Amino acid sequence: MEISERHGMPGLTYPEEYLKRLAADLGAKFAGIFGTETVERYVLESYTALLRTSKITTHLASQTIRFSTERLTALAQAKGAIESTIPEVLFVCEQNAGRSQMAAVFTHHLADGRVHVRSAGSSPSASLNPAVVAVMGELGLDMTEEFPKPLTDDVVQAADVVITMGCGDACAIYPGKKYLDWELTDPAGLPLEEVRFIRDEIRRRVELMLAGLDSA
Amino acid sequence: MEISERHGMPGLTYPEEYLKRLAADLGAKFAGIFGTETVERYVLESYTALLRTSKITTHLASQTIRFSTERLTALAQAKGAIESTIPEVLFVCEQNAGRSQMAAVFTHHLADGRVHVRSAGSSPSASLNPAVVAVMGELGLDMTEEFPKPLTDDVVQAADVVITMGCGDACAIYPGKKYLDWELTDPAGLPLEEVRFIRDEIRRRVELMLAGLDSA
Numbered sequence: 001m002e003i004s005e006r007h008g009m010p011g012l013t014y015p016e017e018y019l020k021r022l023a024a025d026l027g028a029k030f031a032g033i034f035g036t037e038t039v040e041r042y043v044l045e046s047y048t049a050l051l052r053t054s055k056i057t058t059h060l061a062s063q064t065i066r067f068s069t070e071r072l073t074a075l076a077q078a079k080g081a082i083e084s085t086i087p088e089v090l091f092v093c094e095q096n097a098g099r100s101q102m103a104a105v106f107t108h109h110l111a112d113g114r115v116h117v118r119s120a121g122s123s124p125s126a127s128l129n130p131a132v133v134a135v136m137g138e139l140g141l142d143m144t145e146e147f148p149k150p151l152t153d154d155v156v157q158a159a160d161v162v163i164t165m166g167c168g169d170a171c172a173i174y175p176g177k178k179y180l181d182w183e184l185t186d187p188a189g190l191p192l193e194e195v196r197f198i199r200d201e202i203r204r205r206v207e208l209m210l211a212g213l214d215s216a
Numbered sequence: 217m218e219i220s221e222r223h224g225m226p227g228l229t230y231p232e233e234y235l236k237r238l239a240a241d242l243g244a245k246f247a248g249i250f251g252t253e254t255v256e257r258y259v260l261e262s263y264t265a266l267l268r269t270s271k272i273t274t275h276l277a278s279q280t281i282r283f284s285t286e287r288l289t290a291l292a293q294a295k296g297a298i299e300s301t302i303p304e305v306l307f308v309c310e311q312n313a314g315r316s317q318m319a320a321v322f323t324h325h326l327a328d329g330r331v332h333v334r335s336a337g338s339s340p341s342a343s344l345n346p347a348v349v350a351v352m353g354e355l356g357l358d359m360t361e362e363f364p365k366p367l368t369d370d371v372v373q374a375a376d377v378v379i380t381m382g383c384g385d386a387c388a389i390y391p392g393k394k395y396l397d398w399e400l401t402d403p404a405g406l407p408l409e410e411v412r413f414i415r416d417e418i419r420r421r422v423e424l425m426l427a428g429l430d431s432a
Contacts, residue, residue: 016390041291053386055385122268154261169267172264175230175232
């Protein structure tokens with residue numbers, strides 16, 4: 001029996017050497033905090049995790065580096081190796097394709113350096129919702145470089161505030177965190193005018209949250 | 217604004233201390249191969265990954281330990297710290313709820329120690345397909361302790377043979393591996409008699425594969 005051929009599969013060759021070179025570069029950034037082996041593991045596992053759910057494989061290596069850098073930074077913050085002087089806010093929805101992505105962009109934009117923000121999905125979709133990218137673009141907010149990411153332990157550990165949007169039990173309650181659950185309509189499959197309404201509702205809530213953090 | 221309460225969410229408290237104790241026990245098993253910090257990371261990340269997709273949270277801690285142990289063993293094999301004297305076979309389907317699980321059980325059962333087998337899903341479902349558990353039970357093969365697991369880099373690195381079943385581009389082609397793609401009907405939602413047919417087809421293919429490995 002033939003077991004050396006992969007039949008009828010276009011497939012994507014795993015760029016192991018390339019990822020290891022990227023990991024070596026990234027390792028220099030975390031020297032003294034994480035060993036090269038840990039950084040390499042994060043890069044390779046992050047690649048596999050994004051590959052599983054992403055449909056857009058052209059930017060996968062650069063997305064892997066962004067995702068790994070965020071995860072390693074979060075982990076370094078959580079263990080106190082990198083000082084976090086501003087609140088860390090984490091938005092989690094199911095797909096990380098619409099709501100949590102919009103909330104993260106608004107928070108980053110409106111906070112003006114007062115908070116740091118991350119977003120993730122309990123069941124990340126293949127790509128961002130194009131209607132969401134369009135209605136955020138109408139406000140001059142560019143989301144074309146964003147991509148859905150799975151929720152990982154490291155980013156939760158680093159968060160001070162966790163804001164969930166319909167991810168249910170897929171997000172555990174971590175001790176020592178502040179939680180909010182925002183009930184928002186899922187923009188998936190909705191026409192632009194309804195996605196705009198959700199967008200404006202998210203902006204309003206982000207403004208309130210930032211005002212709350214300022215007064216806290 | 218209130219940000220200390222989680223509204224309208226039953227939620228599950230993250231059992232951090234318990235998981236860290238389990239990780240410490242597991243660390244003893246991998247002493248001299250992985251540091252305690254690496255083992256703890258694997259346990260916490262594996263928990264979060266299973267929590268995201270699993271709907272059955274009662275056995276999540278014990279599943280986390282099984283999943284982490286498999287992943288760390290695979291990683292130790294891949295880097296040569298644990299010797300692998302028999303072929304490692306990895307089955308990957310989309311949900312790791314039916315086809316790849318049946319194939320793994322048959323391989324384990326029929327190989328009688330000649331190969332070691334693992335299975336994973338590119339998009340793991342919440343629980344095993346009950347019809348699959350039923351038709352395997354008819355042959356005296358108990359699958360009640362199995363659970364869907366996401367595909368991770370470590371188990372691919374450790375594999376000698378990767379057999380995919382309709383996971384498409386979500387599985388990259390790793391250099392140095394042997395690949396097979398098995399075209400099998402997805403048993404999701406099918407009546408028992410059709411699931412039995414798929415089961416028997418998988419058994420036939422597993423027998424052929426094992427015969428091929430023996431003659432190789």
